[in-house]
Amino acid sequence: MTLHGHKTGFGLPPILRSATADLLTRRGAFLLEWVHRYGSPLNLIWPDALQENLAALEGTLVDSRIAHAIYYGAKVNKSPGLMQAALAAGAGIDVSSLYELRDARRLGADGARLVATGPAKTRAFHQELLDCKALISVDSPEELEDLVALLPADGGPQPILLRLQPQDQKKNRFGMPADAVIHSLARLAGENRLRFDGLHFHLSGYRWENRLAALNETAELIAEARQMGFSPTIIDIGGGLPIQYVDEAKYQAHLAAKAPEDYRTGKIPDSFYPYGGALSAADWLRELLQAEMSKGPSVARYLVREGLTLAMEPGRALADQAAISVFRILRVKALGPDTHVIFLEGSSFSACETWFASEFLIDPILVSATGAAVRSSPVRAYLAGHSCLDEDVISNRWLTFPTAPRAGDLIVYANTGGYQMDLLENEFHRHPMPARFCVTEDAEGRPNLVPDTIGEV
């Protein structure tokens, strides 16, 4: 099928949970009213989605009878409502700044529910982590010394993990190689104010096979630590569990058909997140747990046999389906006989993959302001923010709209909760930051907005 010489039929409609699909298809008037009232872009959050994601992961762990601790990687989204939902469901929080720590504490988290896995913690952050005895993952021998220097003389045992840099991650700057882990253990042997609870790693990429390799290395170090007289209880595998944004078959068809002319830049980005992966986060975890370690039993059997708790810090995977971003179209401008640019109001640096030389490979959804489908031929356009920076582009990919988008209509990006919402957002041109609300249901089942702030949720 061609449209003015360009192929269509390789679209990437987002997978939607029913609450979102219902809002987009049947209750567009609510969205229009909310954007009218609170401005564009408008970020909407469904904290209950995070709880469903958490329950799916826990189901897998309970099936395998594995002691576990799931910490929500809070940096993925600025929403206190999502943090609150994680805590209410019994999960912990991975805080990576003083400010995330303070928010989690204000939401009622005590130190036992908190872990700090970030690589470069400030002294003030260390201090407040120590004050509440949150679990601290130590990234380097240098960090270990900084921490020791802060310990009170009579402090009770402060729990720590040591972060391993697995062998195939030598190029990144996070964690320490196995020999530095051993070295740090020797240092810990003489420091009884710190309690070595176990080992941690967090890998970039989304393959469980890499976690299996890192687990094999970790198991060796756990054995060595035991020989040195330590009693580790935790292996922490970090985050990086996947989200399925679009149907796998549609995604594969899209990738197979993609061409440079699909992009206004004339260039296909070098890499994409695996938007249409084969595994849900829970399936991914099950694959990992069932996989065989190099010395025999499955990961699940190893953990149970060794009496180890499996800790993890999923960020993106817990935010799956938990948010959408709603933009109002400011102007549709013709660029040529066949091409347009759609300017989105107030948005700079949302849905920000283009800033990482990539692309958020899901199709946005058009919500018409008039409700009536305007008869027109399909329109080909890319999406730009409202600023005067040439790079302020939300989609470099040419998008095809079956009916012509118009000023005042809404463009909705689904599933923006994981790093796609307001990661790079700022007050450029002094335009206010986007509003963010949690969506709840009123007594009549109608969607209702609650401010997503610590006082309200």
Ligand SMILES: *Cc1c(COP(=O)(O)O)cnc(C)c1O
């Ligand atoms: C960002 C981060 C996470 C969460 O990663 P996701 O890909 O969002 O699951 C977990 N652990 C560490 C150390 C991180 O830096």
